[in-house]
Amino acid sequence: MIRAYINERLEFTGLEVFIANHLDDQPALILQIEHTDGVSTHRWVPYDQGITPAPTLVLPADSGRALLDALTRHYNGAEDTRALRRDYDAERKRVDEQAKVIADIARSLAAKPSTH
Known part of the structure; x- marks a missing residue:
């Protein structure tokens, strides 16, 4: 199952994002992205x-926060949302x-003649 984890790096006020694939019968894998000459490649390590x-x-x-907002828009809101x-x-x-029932009871009581 692929999961994402966040680690705050307070020394530079940033975020480390880890995308991992936890497999039942195999070693866990971490997604690594490499950029070479303007080309991005990825591999599971x-x-x-x-x-x-x-990370x-x-x-x-x-x-x-900007990435979260963009991903939420892309996926039409998170499932939790x-x-x-x-x-x-x-x-x-x-x-x-419930409000309708209470209103009906109040009207019913108001319509009854007072016994006092």
Whole structure:
């Protein structure tokens, strides 16, 4: 399963991004990106999980937020965001129904003649 990890590098206020592939029956792999003569290539390199490998990507901290925003737009929102929206919509519907029931009860009680 491919996962991404972030490590803050406080000494230069940046982010190290590690993209790793954890395989069940094989050594874990880290994605390495190389740039040569304007051409980018990538390869998956095995790494010892006891030793921190070189990061896949290093970014200034403010660039990390811009990357997150762009990826979120590209993928039409994160799955967690969509799930949160579905939960919110379901809760809103439940509250609306509850408000209708309470309003009906209030109208019913208001319509009854007072016994005092």
